[in-house]
Amino acid sequence: MDSVQVRLMREADLPSAERASAVTFFESERSTRRVSDPEIEPRSADASQQWVDRMRFFLSIDPEGCWVAIDEVAGARRTVGFAIAQNRAGLWFLATYGVLPSHQGQGVGKRLLDAALAHAGGRPGIFSSSVHPGATRRYRAADFSLHPQMRMVGVVDRSTLPVIDGLREGRADDFAWMDQLDRDLRVAGHGPDHGYMLDTLRLVVCRDPARPGYVYLDDRGRASLLAASDPATARKLLWEALASSQGPTLVNCITAPNEWAIDVGLAARLDIGQEGYIAVRGMPVPAPYLASGHFL
Ligand SMILES: CC(C)(COP(=O)(O)OP(=O)(O)OC[C@H]1O[C@@H](n2cnc3c(N)ncnc32)[C@H](O)[C@@H]1OP(=O)(O)O)[C@@H](O)C(=O)NCCC(=O)NCCS
Numbered sequence: 001m002d003s004v005q006v007r008l009m010r011e012a013d014l015p016s017a018e019r020a021s022a023v024t025f026f027e028s029e030r031s032t033r034r035v036s037d038p039e040i041e042p043r044s045a046d047a048s049q050q051w052v053d054r055m056r057f058f059l060s061i062d063p064e065g066c067w068v069a070i071d072e073v074a075g076a077r078r079t080v081g082f083a084i085a086q087n088r089a090g091l092w093f094l095a096t097y098g099v100l101p102s103h104q105g106q107g108v109g110k111r112l113l114d115a116a117l118a119h120a121g122g123r124p125g126i127f128s129s130s131v132h133p134g135a136t137r138r139y140r141a142a143d144f145s146l147h148p149q150m151r152m153v154g155v156v157d158r159s160t161l162p163v164i165d166g167l168r169e170g171r172a173d174d175f176a177w178m179d180q181l182d183r184d185l186r187v188a189g190h191g192p193d194h195g196y197m198l199d200t201l202r203l204v205v206c207r208d209p210a211r212p213g214y215v216y217l218d219d220r221g222r223a224s225l226l227a228a229s230d231p232a233t234a235r236k237l238l239w240e241a242l243a244s245s246q247g248p249t250l251v252n253c254i255t256a257p258n259e260w261a262i263d264v265g266l267a268a269r270l271d272i273g274q275e276g277y278i279a280v281r282g283m284p285v286p287a288p289y290l291a292s293g294h295f296l
Contacts, residue, residue: 091188092120124282152265170203234288
């Protein structure tokens with residue numbers, strides 16, 4: 001589309017990029033929703049604010065990975081697409097990516113992804129992919145391998161919860177060994193992302209030096225990111241997440257090399273479903289590991 005300009009994102013773009021993201025994902029989730037899934041709700045005001053805060057953080061850490069597509073019609077400019085990627089040491093990841101439905105299928109997404117990928121400079125890459133046909137087509141064309149993900153849903157049968165020991169609340173002075181564990185599992189440490197997550201999520205760690213691991217939990221006790229040196233520690237951390245869950249819970253981003261998570265979920269009487277892909281290029285699928293959708 002000739003009227004569309006792809007350029008680096010600026011802080012002033014955040015409100016209109018957020019609106020583009022809300023509309024894009026609402027429509028995409030509606031069109032790819034299975035009949036058994038709950039109705040898709042428009043993004044809440046709180047979730048919109050979280051999106052803006054997270055993107056502002058990414059802009060402050062690695063602005064060269066953040067791209068927008070701007071359309072100008074009759075002198076009025078609006079954001080019609082966005083690709084927010086970040087480099088952390090030797091790893092590139094894509095935090096979010098979308099083009100308004102009105103502008104899809106016209107090459108805008110390719111221009112955005114090409115710009116975000118140029119920033120990778122040959123680094124290995126990882127992100128969580130939707131099932132949207134335009135997205136999977138773009139990713140495979142960019143040489144990413146798509147690994148199907150499972151998810152587990154339901155209410156935990158609390159009679160199945162085992163006694164868990166050896167865990168404690170995590171703190172900022174845990175980040176050094178957590179970054180080392182990240183490097184062992186997924187090429188690079190999360191670096192500044194740990195600080196961002198600790199501000200917004202609960203951190204639980206296993207500090208056994210022979211078997212370290214950590215999990216971030218959201219306000220409903222759902223595991224947002226889990227990394228462990230071995231499956232036994234990973235299982236323990238996931239049980240802790242399930243023990244703190246309230247109401248229906250979700251364990252997301254489970255790839256085939258992470259069957260330990262399936263075993264825990266089944267033991268807690270959750271149900272297995274499928275959801276999207278982990279896309280990787282130049283690196284294996286991390287394990288034992290449950291990726292974060294935005295921080296990977
Ligand atoms: C993924 C996305 C950003 C791509 O943007 P786009 O502007 O449509 O991308 P392009 O036009 O450059 O390329 C998309 C490719 O998929 C095809 N495509 C686009 N929409 C499609 C659809 N609904 N069904 C089948 N193919 C589709 C296009 O023809 C094109 O293929 P081609 O280059 O071989 O012709 C956009 O489709 C989108 O926002 N999807 C919904 C949100 C989403 O899933 N984001 C990714 C999250 S991981």
